[in-house]
Amino acid sequence: MRTEWRDAVATVPVLVTIALYVDYLADGTALFIQSPRIMALAGLVLGLTACVLGGWAAGTRPAMRLGAPLGAIALVLAIITLITGNEITLGLLAGTIVLLWLISTVRHLRLPSARA
Numbered sequence: 430m431r432t433e434w435r436d437a438v439a440t441v442p443v444l445v446t447i448a449l450y451v452d453y454l455a456d457g458t459a460l461f462i463q464s465p466r467i468m469a470l471a472g473l474v475l476g477l478t479a480c481v482l483g484g485w486a487a488g489t490r491p492a493m494r495l496g497a498p499l500g501a502i503a504l505v506l507a508i509i510t511l512i513t514g515n516e517i518t519l520g521l522l523a524g525t526i527v528l529l530w531l532i533s534t535v536r537h538l539r540l541p542s543a544r545a
Contacts, residue, residue: 435482435483436483436533436534438482438483439479439480439482439483439530439533440479440530440534441479442475442476442478442479442482443475443476443479443526443527443530445475446471446472446475446476446479446523446526446527447523447527449468449471449472449475450468450472450519450520450523453468464514465510465514465515465516465519466510466511466514468510468519469506469507469510469511469518469519469522470507470511472507472519472522472523472526473503473504473507473511473522475526476503476507476522476526476529479526479529479530480500480529483530483533483534495532496529496532496533499525499528499529499532500529502525503522503525503526503529506518506519506521506522506525507522510522
């Protein structure tokens with residue numbers, strides 16, 4: 430089992446995304462967020478931040494086969510939400526960000542330790 434500091438650091442933007450989205454769902458606002466478009470922008474920026482911080486060190490083929498299309502789907506969902514302001518695509522974007530984080534974290538946990 431191998432956990433890296435990057436996993437913990439990448440978890441922070443994902444948790445912020447979830448917190449903002451849940452707060453947004455409660456009454457349509459969250460901190461500086463007043464519309465689905467701004468929430469999509471925040472999700473996109475925080476999701477990309479988590480991706481950069483977490484990284485794909487020594488990627489495994491199954492994780493890459495699943496992660497790359499999901500990343501593209503997340504980007505498309507963010508763009509669609511930025512253009513249309515659709516809250517359904519916003520929810521799908523939030524779910525995709527969480528799914529990508531989960532896949533990355535599980536992949537890192539399943540990699541054999543470098544010292545073993």
